[in-house]
Amino acid sequence: MRHAAVVAFWILAFTGGAAAEKEAVPAPSRAKPWAFTSPHKSVPPAVADEGWAANSIDRFILAKLQSAALTPSGAADKATLLRRVTFDLTGLLPTPQEQTAFLVDSSPLAFEKLVDRLLASPAYGERMALYWLDLVRYAESDGFKADDYRPNAHKYRDYVIRAFNEDLPYDAFLRQQLAGDEFEPDNPQALIATGLHRLYPDEYNAANLEQRRQEILDDVTEVTGLAFLGLTIGCARCHDHKFDPLLQTDFFRLQAYFAAMNPGDDMPAANAAERRQYDDQLAKWESATKDIRADMDALTAAKRTALRKHALEKFRPEIQEAVLTPPEKRTPYQVQIAILAEKQLVREEKTAPTKLSEDDKKRYQELEKKLTATKPAPLPGAAVLTDIGPQAPPVHLLGGGDWRRPKEVLQPGVPVILGDDQGSDARKDLGGLTRTTGRRAALARWLTRPENPLTARVIVNRVWQQHFGVGLVATPNDFGAQGEPPTHPELLDWLAVDFVEHGWSLKYLHRMMVLSATFRQTSVVTHDDPRLAKDKENKLLWHARRRRMEGEAIRDELLQLAGDLNPRMYGPSARPKLPGGLGSYAWKPDARPEDQNRRSIYVFAKRNLRYPLFDAFDLPDMHNSCARRVRTTTAPQALLMVNSELTLEETQRWSASLLKQHGGDERALLAEAYRAAWGRPASETEIQLGVQFLDRQTSLVGSRDAAVADFCHALVNANEFIYLD
Numbered sequence: 001m002r003h004a005a006v007v008a009f010w011i012l013a014f015t016g017g018a019a020a021e022k023e024a025v026p027a028p029s030r031a032k033p034w035a036f037t038s039p040h041k042s043v044p045p046a047v048a049d050e051g052w053a054a055n056s057i058d059r060f061i062l063a064k065l066q067s068a069a070l071t072p073s074g075a076a077d078k079a080t081l082l083r084r085v086t087f088d089l090t091g092l093l094p095t096p097q098e099q100t101a102f103l104v105d106s107s108p109l110a111f112e113k114l115v116d117r118l119l120a121s122p123a124y125g126e127r128m129a130l131y132w133l134d135l136v137r138y139a140e141s142d143g144f145k146a147d148d149y150r151p152n153a154h155k156y157r158d159y160v161i162r163a164f165n166e167d168l169p170y171d172a173f174l175r176q177q178l179a180g181d182e183f184e185p186d187n188p189q190a191l192i193a194t195g196l197h198r199l200y201p202d203e204y205n206a207a208n209l210e211q212r213r214q215e216i217l218d219d220v221t222e223v224t225g226l227a228f229l230g231l232t233i234g235c236a237r238c239h240d241h242k243f244d245p246l247l248q249t250d251f252f253r254l255q256a257y258f259a260a261m262n263p264g265d266d267m268p269a270a271n272a273a274e275r276r277q278y279d280d281q282l283a284k285w286e287s288a289t290k291d292i293r294a295d296m297d298a299l300t301a302a303k304r305t306a307l308r309k310h311a312l313e314k315f316r317p318e319i320q321e322a323v324l325t326p327p328e329k330r331t332p333y334q335v336q337i338a339i340l341a342e343k344q345l346v347r348e349e350k351t352a353p354t355k356l357s358e359d360d361k362k363r364y365q366e367l368e369k370k371l372t373a374t375k376p377a378p379l380p381g382a383a384v385l386t387d388i389g390p391q392a393p394p395v396h397l398l399g400g401g402d403w404r405r406p407k408e409v410l411q412p413g414v415p416v417i418l419g420d421d422q423g424s425d426a427r428k429d430l431g432g433l434t435r436t437t438g439r440r441a442a443l444a445r446w447l448t449r450p451e452n453p454l455t456a457r458v459i460v461n462r463v464w465q466q467h468f469g470v471g472l473v474a475t476p477n478d479f480g481a482q483g484e485p486p487t488h489p490e491l492l493d494w495l496a497v498d499f500v501e502h503g504w505s506l507k508y509l510h511r512m513m514v515l516s517a518t519f520r521q522t523s524v525v526t527h528d529d530p531r532l533a534k535d536k537e538n539k540l541l542w543h544a545r546r547r548r549m550e551g552e553a554i555r556d557e558l559l560q561l562a563g564d565l566n567p568r569m570y571g572p573s574a575r576p577k578l579p580g581g582l583g584s585y586a587w588k589p590d591a592r593p594e595d596q597n598r599r600s601i602y603v604f605a606k607r608n609l610r611y612p613l614f615d616a617f618d619l620p621d622m623h624n625s626c627a628r629r630v631r632t633t634t635a636p637q638a639l640l641m642v643n644s645e646l647t648l649e650e651t652q653r654w655s656a657s658l659l660k661q662h663g664g665d666e667r668a669l670l671a672e673a674y675r676a677a678w679g680r681p682a683s684e685t686e687i688q689l690g691v692q693f694l695d696r697q698t699s700l701v702g703s704r705d706a707a708v709a710d711f712c713h714a715l716v717n718a719n720e721f722i723y724l725d
Helices: 002-012 056-067 077-090 098-104 110-120 121-133 155-165 170-183 186-200 209-227 249-260 272-288 290-312 315-323 332-349 358-373 439-449 455-468 490-500 506-514 553-562 614-617 635-643 643-663 666-678 683-703 704-716
Strands: 261-268 381-387 394-400 408-409
Touching: 056 155, 056 490, 077 098, 077 121, 077 704, 098 666, 110 121, 110 506, 121 155, 121 455, 155 186, 155 381, 170 439, 170 455, 170 643, 186 261, 186 381, 186 614, 209 249, 209 261, 209 315, 209 332, 209 358, 209 439, 249 439, 249 643, 272 290, 290 332, 290 358, 455 490, 455 506, 490 506, 490 643, 506 683, 553 614, 553 643, 553 704, 614 635, 635 643, 643 666, 643 704, 666 704, 683 704
Parallel strands: none
Antiparallel strands: 261 381, 394 408
């Protein structure tokens, strides 16, 4: 009856709307590619209506509107604005209490105080992390057929959330992720940040390790170009870029910064003092357990040797040679290949105890129990990155991008069109560090130069997209010729320079954008508005855009309404219940419901099995960088919202709490339900529709409580719940 109730409710309350058609607004021409020139901070233009402009952003917007003979829309009402900004900055619904407090606050600084409160909320970092994790193709499993679990991947996600909440300057954020091990080797969080480079899909058991190594380097290079530079440099892997001034040599020179990379899944993320203390404890334990370990090794030696030999034989002779060469005699390339091979060899060797005779197996287990009883707790591990040493393997220009067709050797360098990168002082400012090449640090320094033409522009554009639905450059991962030109190039440059001048502070940037009059406009546009004829795509931003929420936000809000949302932050991921029939990739749900009900940013990110609600609402595939999610409207979305166990259970619990709070006061219950779900007070007509619905539904299901649950279910299936005005 629940799905029928939803339909019945919306027959009573049917409303409709039409999406605006779109047309292009021509961008100004430039003598050279605009993205490759350093940003310039021009003076905000003078405008006729200074009273409308709340800050410099509005002057740029209004100047464009006035030149097109357009006027901005009026401000959204306070309830709409509260819901919009609360969602934008935290991904949550404003509570009824927060609505009351804001709506009665008539002071001129009421909205500023609200924004500052939201920016200070821990939920801010959780919301912002969603966009960044999409961009860097975050996942907690390998992908490919095995899709092995990465038990420490979540620590990178937690690092990102902390960085946003602490307002870590964006230049430091980039430096830590690119080369935290080189800049801050004694900072565990900076080491965890390098987990960025361990997010690539991976087939650990591949036999062709040379190809696997090259595919990893290609992936890291491409994502670096997309995420930090907004350039499709991956298109230059096989040949010079067909549209942008990017050479094939540029791709492999950029790749050379990562040529020495040594990714690890369980490297210690600890400071020097913690490492020294652990090393002392471990040395004492090894001395005390020397005989036990010798006995265990003796029991498994023959099996381990046989297993290792069998596993090694599947590799090509060159790989076998790299493994069999003494470590001190290996070339840098052999070191990397041996590391990849050892992961498979060690995995195979670990099965040796299971292949012993029953007597030997029992003896081994007894010894193992004694051994582990006194072993010191290991240091916290993380999926991090460092270099194999101070020397990097050579990077060749590859014919057609094929690892089997090496040509000339290339040195690290940035794309020629963007200038030089001081490759000669790779270890500058690293305190004499000699255990890495210093190459990634050199790249990070170049990326975070204030005059870099792309870094600040790209992140400013990403933040703009979060708040306005479309970036000033509508193709946020492509600032090249095939991307969209900026609709407001002077504003983009002004924001980029201003962002750097204010210490690369992302909270400053968010605050300025949401406090603008441009952000505060209404999204309501009638079909006969004459402004549609001039700018149907709203590229000039004469009104706010209506946006559909992501699956993660919809789930969080369902849990929030029911009072089930667990605010616990960080740590291993949540595993909510899954529907049946999902196959071998399905995870076992957490035993405790409260662990299942953490925010969606903490839901297990498995490449080969995306949480069904997220999947239906356009979750990226997690194999590639996603700068902007698609927004589809499909039948499975509606079916999941109507029929899913999550929706049914949470609306049942929400209705029970409303009944407990309001008892027989039906009108108060309905008003509270509308306000909680839609973020605004209900009209008298809507209250009357609710009363009619409850009367009709009670006669059908025979229970007033069940009718209230059906009413709550209907509210969350409304566009007003799924969309943001």
